Amino acid sequence: MYDIAIGSGKGGTGKTFIATNLAVIFQEIIQEKIKYLDCDVEGANGHLFFDGNRKNEKIIIKSVRGIDYDKCILCGDCVKACQYNALAKVGGEILYFNELCHTCGACGLVCQQEAIIEGDREIGEIINQTGKIDLFYGNLKTGESGMSPRLINKVKEKAGQGINIYDAPPGTTCPVVETFKGSDLALLVTDPTPFGLNDLKLAVKMTRKLGLEPVVIVNRATYKDTKLKEYCQKEDLKIVGEIPDRRELAEIYSNGELAVEKSQEYKEIFKNIANNIINHLEPVETKELVVVSGKGGTGKTSVTASLAALAENIVVADCDVDAADLHLLLNPDIQSEGAFSGGNLAEIDQTKCTGCGLCYQACRFSAIIKDGEHYSVDPLSCEGCGVCDIVCQDGEVFLKEAVNGRWFTSKTRFGLMAHAELGIAEENSGKLVTLVKDKARELANKKNNQINIIDGSPGTGCPVTASLTGADYALIVTEPSVSGIHDLARVIDLIKFLEIPAGILVNKADINYIKSKEIEELAVKEGIDFFGELPYDEDVVVAQTEALTIIEYRPDSQVSKVLFEVWKKINNIIKSD
Known part of the structure; x- marks a missing residue:
């Protein structure tokens, strides 16, 4: 057990x-x-x-018992091999110190004369006491x-x-x-x-x-x-x-x-x-709450950080790897990190290149740079597809593992955190998102955390799909604007396709009550939970400049009160699922 x-x-x-x-x-x-x-x-x-009856068992192991001096030629190989100083060459004799021997057998392996004598060695006893x-x-x-x-x-x-x-x-x-x-x-x-x-x-x-x-x-x-x-x-x-x-x-x-x-x-x-x-x-089933938005700028990250401030026994993950900024509010203390490789990068061996230009002609991403008779790879344009390697007849093109970014696990004032940074002009952010989620799950399993709160990528592309995959609940943060409603509809389609239960929270709802009402009606129509509205509050930005959540900066504000109720509802939904 x-x-x-x-x-x-x-x-x-x-x-x-x-x-x-x-x-x-x-x-x-x-x-x-x-x-x-x-x-x-x-x-x-x-x-x-x-109390109880006792039964003794002697423990005997194989060990060096001495040196056969008739065979020993005093070469000293056994002394050199012993890492524990259990053998010493003194004058014309090899001395063996039983109490220093770790019974590894190295001396016997190097002795060509078979002069090392091995035998039984009693090191103690085990007593079984039943009662x-x-x-x-x-x-x-x-x-x-x-x-x-x-x-x-x-x-x-x-x-x-x-x-x-x-x-x-x-x-x-x-x-x-x-x-x-x-x-x-x-x-x-x-x-x-x-x-x-x-x-x-x-x-x-x-x-x-x-x-x-x-x-x-x-x-x-x-x-x-x-x-x-x-x-x-x-x-x-x-x-x-x-x-x-x-x-x-x-x-x-x-x-x-x-x-x-x-x-x-x-x-x-x-x-x-x-x-x-x-x-x-006993393992605790960790639930995943993913906070998403159909577009950037809706307040998704601020809401995520605020929920983290209200929650207990959680791990936070920033899956917005293309432009991660949750760390600005959480001030993580990095505990471990590593390189992320999501693909390959082509390279041309200039010592072998004959200048035939086949790679230049075949590359559909304009990643091969022609400089006179010399060809090289533009690492920012290379997609790692390997076409250049396929067409090269002289073996001068090779693919190497590309380093596309870095992942981190950290401590924050709200708990543990997994996050990452994608390199400039790098692809495969979906793979990096998956890696961040895997790191968050590892942290949760280690600490028996009950909920992972994930700051998902904005939009509806591959990184968002990776953020949502495997989620137990999705919170959509939107705003009451024409573009906000347009992009909300798209992310709802994605969430319904992935069959994830979801809810909507309208941020800055009082800037356009008509559009806010439209969003509430859309939630009812789509069968999605509606968590209410956050008012426009300049203190949210002021709190950000202090690297704080609104919950910490002004716990008595209307925004904080609404977020508190939102978290209570989401927490109950997730735990009862």
């Missing part, structure tokens, strides 16, 4: 206290056996809180500290099909990494102290390097300052639970007892934490 790794940046935070109590509560909630796997093989103590909880823990043999990851792997092999709780060693070293690898969830335990915050930061870096987005439990949650919560907010870390700072809990732990079995209050605290974890793990 789920593999949950529980760790902390340092010892003493209450990691095992939380892991053992959660194990009992998870088993009660899901009504089936869970497995508690104590991967702190150098100091396992989770088993001390449970209330099905529990496995490792005991590393003294002097075998380098074998911790190997023994941890053996412990993890005992995982079952239900919930598996991995109690990791403290810190961020190799054994900790080995424990967290492949987990479904990284659960980090900290406390609101300078030490706890510092070590949490290290643990967060470690888990993110493994591709895991962690959640946090705060133990001894008496806050002397706001630094821990500020850090979690800044890093977008979800706090799934807080354990109170009480002497009674320390006394219960010191007696080898479980808090959930001593007090109904503590049982409820851990139940809430367990349910928060399960809710976090």
